[in-house]
Amino acid sequence: MTADEHRPNLLQGWFPYTTIPFIANASMYGFATAELATAVSRAKGFGFIGGGFDFAAQSRQLQELDSELTKARSLLKITALDEKLPLGVGFITFRPVGFVENVIPILLKHRVAGIWLAFPTAGADHAPIISAIRATREREGWNVRSFVQVGTVKAAKEAVEQGADILVVQGGDAGGHQWAQGASAIALVPEVNDLLSMMGKATEVSVVAAGGIVDGRGCVAALGLGADGVVMGTRFLATIECPAPLFTKKTLVSITDGASSTIKSRQHDVFQSTDFWPVEFDGRAVIGPSYEDFEKGMSDSENVAKYNKARENGNDERRIIWA
Ligand SMILES: Cc1cc2nc3c(=O)[nH]c(=O)nc-3n(C[C@H](O)[C@H](O)[C@H](O)COP(=O)(O)O)c2cc1C
Structure with missing residues (x-):
C-alpha cells in the first residue's frame, strides 16, 4: 500500500457504533468525566474519561476512576457487567509503575473499548503496558484497542513498534500538555x-x-491530511457536561485569536506547582496574569505565592x- 492509497476504515470495524x-x-484529566464521555458516546462519537496518572494500588485517582x-x-x-462500555x-x-497490575483490572472489569496512553518518557515507555493489554484482550475475549498520543514521528514509530492500534497525532496547536x-x-x-x-x-x-480542531472545517482538513478521525479537547471544555469552572468556560468563549491569546510554555506548570512534568513536555494555555507577570520579570517564587x-x-x- 502506498501513501496515496486509502486505508480500510479500521475504526468502523473496531467501534461500529x-x-x-x-x-x-x-482524555482530559479532571475535565473529561463520565458525564462528558457518555454525552459524546451517546451522540455516536467516542467518549474518553480522563483516568489520571497515579497507578498505585487503591490510589484516590483509581478509586475515582472505578x-x-x-x-x-x-x-x-448498560447494567450487565460483561457488556462492553462503548467509551x-x-x-x-x-x-x-503499577499500571499493569492496578489499572488494567479496573478497565477489564468495566470492559472499556479504548485505552489512551500519553506522555511516556525514555526508559519508561508503553511497551509493557500495551503488551499486557494485548495479552488480556486475547485471554479474556475483551474487545479493546490501544490509543497512543504522539507529537513527533519518532514517538509515532515507537508507539507502532510497541503495538499501538490507533495513533492520536497531536499538533502543537493543541490545548494542554504536548x-x-x-x-x-x-x-x-x-x-x-x-x-x-514505510513500516x-x-x-x-x-x-x-x-x-x-474545533469544527467541521478542521475535521475535513484532518481527513484531507489522511487522518481517519479527529480528537477535540478545548472544544469540549465549555460544555454543560464538562466540570470546568465557570471562569474557565467564560474565558474560553470570550477570547479570540488563539495565536496571540494562548502560549506554549513550561511556565504554566510552574505557576500551578505541577512542574513535575518531564522536560520533553510543555503545555499550551491562555495567557493570564501569571504569565504576564512572568514576562515582566516576576520571580517564580513570587508568582507561585500569588497563584496560591x-x-x-x-x-x-x-x-x-x-486551551
Ligand atoms: C484542559 C485540557 C486538559 C488536557 N488533559 C490531558 C490529559 O489529561 N491527558 C492527555 O493525554 N492529554 C490531555 N490534553 C491534551 C489533549 O489530549 C489533546 O491533545 C488536545 O486537547 C487537542 O487539542 P485541542 O485542545 O486544540 O482540541 C488536555 C487538553 C486540554 C485542553
Whole structure:
C-alpha cells in the first residue's frame, strides 16, 4: 500500500457504533468525566474519561476512576457487567509503575473499548503496558484497542513498534500538555501516514488528528491530511457536561485569536506547582496574569505565592486555562 492509497476504515470495524468520521473528546484529566464521555458516546462519537496518572494500588485517582466507570454504565444504562462500555479511558504515563497490575483490572472489569496512553518518557515507555493489554484482550475475549498520543514521528514509530492500534497525532496547536518540541498537525499527520506505509502498518494502525480542531472545517482538513478521525479537547471544555469552572468556560468563549491569546510554555506548570512534568513536555494555555507577570520579570517564587493566595481566596483569575 502506498501513501496515496486509502486505508480500510479500521475504526468502523473496531467501534461500529460510532459515526464516520470518527470524533472523540480528548482524555482530559479532571475535565473529561463520565458525564462528558457518555454525552459524546451517546451522540455516536467516542467518549474518553480522563483516568489520571497515579497507578498505585487503591490510589484516590483509581478509586475515582472505578466510580466514574460505574457512573458511565448507569448513564448509558448498560447494567450487565460483561457488556462492553462503548467509551475509553486515558492516562498520563510518565510514571508507569503499577499500571499493569492496578489499572488494567479496573478497565477489564468495566470492559472499556479504548485505552489512551500519553506522555511516556525514555526508559519508561508503553511497551509493557500495551503488551499486557494485548495479552488480556486475547485471554479474556475483551474487545479493546490501544490509543497512543504522539507529537513527533519518532514517538509515532515507537508507539507502532510497541503495538499501538490507533495513533492520536497531536499538533502543537493543541490545548494542554504536548511535546515541547513538536510540529503542527498539518505537517505531522501526513508524515505519520508515510511512516505507517514505510513500516508496512498502514492497514493495521489507524490515525486520528488532534490539536486546534474545533469544527467541521478542521475535521475535513484532518481527513484531507489522511487522518481517519479527529480528537477535540478545548472544544469540549465549555460544555454543560464538562466540570470546568465557570471562569474557565467564560474565558474560553470570550477570547479570540488563539495565536496571540494562548502560549506554549513550561511556565504554566510552574505557576500551578505541577512542574513535575518531564522536560520533553510543555503545555499550551491562555495567557493570564501569571504569565504576564512572568514576562515582566516576576520571580517564580513570587508568582507561585500569588497563584496560591488567589486560589485560597477563591479567586479564579490566576487559574491556568489549558486551551
Ligand atoms: C484542559 C485540557 C486538559 C488536557 N488533559 C490531558 C490529559 O489529561 N491527558 C492527555 O493525554 N492529554 C490531555 N490534553 C491534551 C489533549 O489530549 C489533546 O491533545 C488536545 O486537547 C487537542 O487539542 P485541542 O485542545 O486544540 O482540541 C488536555 C487538553 C486540554 C485542553
